[in-house]
Structures are given as structure tokens and as C-alpha cells.
Amino acid sequence: xxxxxxxxxxxxxxxxxxxxxxxxxxxxxxxxxxxxxxxxxxxxxxxxxxxxxxxxxxxxxxxxxxxxxxxxxxxxxxxxxxxxxxxxxxxxxxxxxxxxxxxxxxxxxxxxxxxxxxxxxxxxxxxxxxxxxxxxxxxxxxxxxxxxxxxxxxxxxxxxxxxxxxxxxxxxxxxxxxxxxxxxxxxxxxxxxxxxxxxxxxxxxxxxxx
Numbered sequence: 001x002x003x004x005x006x007x008x009x010x011x012x013x014x015x016x017x018x019x020x021x022x023x024x025x026x027x028x029x030x031x032x033x034x035x036x037x038x039x040x041x042x043x044x045x046x047x048x049x050x051x052x053x054x055x056x057x058x059x060x061x062x063x064x065x066x067x068x069x070x071x072x073x074x075x076x077x078x079x080x081x082x083x084x085x086x087x088x089x090x091x092x093x094x095x096x097x098x099x100x101x102x103x104x105x106x107x108x109x110x111x112x113x114x115x116x117x118x119x120x121x122x123x124x125x126x127x128x129x130x131x132x133x134x135x136x137x138x139x140x141x142x143x144x145x146x147x148x149x150x151x152x153x154x155x156x157x158x159x160x161x162x163x164x165x166x167x168x169x170x171x172x173x174x175x176x177x178x179x180x181x182x183x184x185x186x187x188x189x190x191x192x193x194x195x196x197x198x199x200x201x202x203x204x205x206x207x208x209x210x
Contacts, residue, residue, distance in 0.1 A: 010034050010053075021045055022065070031055035031076070032104065043086075047071035054104040057082050064088060064118070075099055075108035075126060084118040091120075095127030096176050121183035127176040139184040139195055141202050141210035146170040146180045149207040156201050159193035166191070 005026045013035040021028050022044040031053035041057070043050065044065040052073040057080070064086025074093045092099075094110045110125065114134040121140075125133065135142040143149070150171035158167050166187065173180065184195040202208045 004049075013037065014039060018042065021050060024049070027051070029053060036060050043068060047073075052076040052104070054107045056080070061085070072099065073104075074110075076104035078107055078109040079111075079113050080109070081112045083114045087119045087121075088123055089121045090123065092124045092126055093128075094125050094176070094178065096174065098174075098176075115181075119183060120181040121186050123181045124173070124177050125179040125181075126174065128178050130179040133179070135179070135181055135209055138199065138210040140181055141184060141198075141208055142179050142181040143170065144179050144207050144209060146177055146207075147173055147175070149205075152207070153205065156204065158201055159191065159197050161191035162187065162193050162198065 007026045008029045010031055011033045015037045018040045019036060020042045022042060027049055029051045035056040037058045039060045041060055042063045042065060047068055047070055054076060056078040059081040061083045067087040067089060068091060070090040072092045074091055075096045095108045097106045099105050110128045111132040115136050116134050118136050119140060120136055130144050147170060153167050153170060184198050188195050188198060202210055
């Protein structure tokens with residue numbers, strides 16, 4: 001592999017544009033002091049190629065063309081009125097300034113965003129009001145206030161591995177965790193159960209949306 005090309009976009013506002021982050025030979029640095037408003041943002045690079053360094057997305061649509069895995073740097077972005085489409089796994093959104101003591105990590109926020117056209121798995125929403133967000137429907141499901149409701153959720157008889165790996169550890173999530181979204185077919189396959197077995201229990205709790 002040759003040298004990667006740095007694409008640095010900072011200190012400007014971009015409005016009503018199609019913004020493509022798709023070149024596999026590039027490293028993208030968005031921010032600081034960057035605002036995208038009413039833009040369509042096309043993502044087709046792995047997480048290690050996308051660096052968010054303090055950027056505001058307002059009323060943007062994200063089209064995730066390649067599954068985006070383990071991208072924590074969404075917490076360096078302010079997201080307002082945005083819509084997500086595509087597959088995201090292990091991503092964190094919102095306000096989590098303790099994650100790293102760097103300026104960009106103090107700027108993260110999320111509100112009024114719509115994930116109903118996305119497939120989320122193992123994604124967390126930090127330091128935000130989940131009531132302003134629209135989460136994906138079944139087969140995704142979302143724990144609201146997972147730490148506060150952990151004891152109640154532990155009281156149910158979950159499939160053994162799912163209970164031990166997911167439910168029993170909800171109270172150990174970072175303190176700012178406001179919501180946690182999982183993808184039932186994926187966790188069922190990993191933890192030796194079925195989506196149907198999970199749904200039968202999920203339906204009993206008003207702190208789980210699906």
C-alpha cells in the first residue's frame with residue numbers, strides 16, 4: 001500500500017452539498033470549526049480513515065454505504081436533526097467529554113436525530129435525551145436508561161448467555177450512557193439464542209423500544 005492522501009476540511013461552513021467520504025486511499029480529517037448544514041454525507045471508508053475533530057452536522061443525511069465499525073469519534077461531532085441510513089456497529093454518539101481530555105471530545109452532542117433507516121448493533125448514545133431520538137425498529141432494540149433500569153432488567157429470566165454478557169453488565173456501562181441499541185439477529189447468533197426468545201422478554205419492558 002502506498003502513502004495515504006490526507007483530506008483536511010476545516011474552518012468553513014458547507015451547505016446543501018453532496019459530501020462524499022469514499023476514497024479508500026485517503027485519510028479524512030473533518031474539523032475543527034467545520035459545519036455541514038443540509039448536506040448528504042456519503043460514507044464508504046473504514047473507521048480508521050475517518051477522523052472527526054470538532055464538526056457540526058445540522059439537518060444532514062448520512063448514507064453509510066459500507067458498514068462502519070467501532071467509530072467512537074462520533075462523540076467529537078455535534079449532530080442535530082440528522083438522519084442515518086446503513087449499518088453501524090459499535091459506534092458511540094453524543095456527549096462524552098471524559099473519553100479523552102482533548103478539545104474535540106468536549107464538543108459532542110446529539111439531538112433530534114433519526115435512525116429508523118439504519119441498522120445499529122452495539123451502539124451507545126451518551127449524555128443525551130433519548131426522547132429526542134428516533135431509534136431503529138425491530139430487529140433492532142434499544143435499552144433506554146440502561147444503567148438506571150439495570151436492576152429491573154436483571155429480574156427477568158433472559159437466555160443464559162445473553163443475560164450474562166449483556167443484561168448483567170448494563171450497570172457497568174459508562175455513567176453517561178443514555179441508551180444502548182442492539183441488533184437481535186446478531187446478538188442471538190453470538191450468544192446462542194434466537195431473536196424470538198429475546199423479543200418475548202423485550203416486549204415486557206417499557207424501557208426497551210423496538
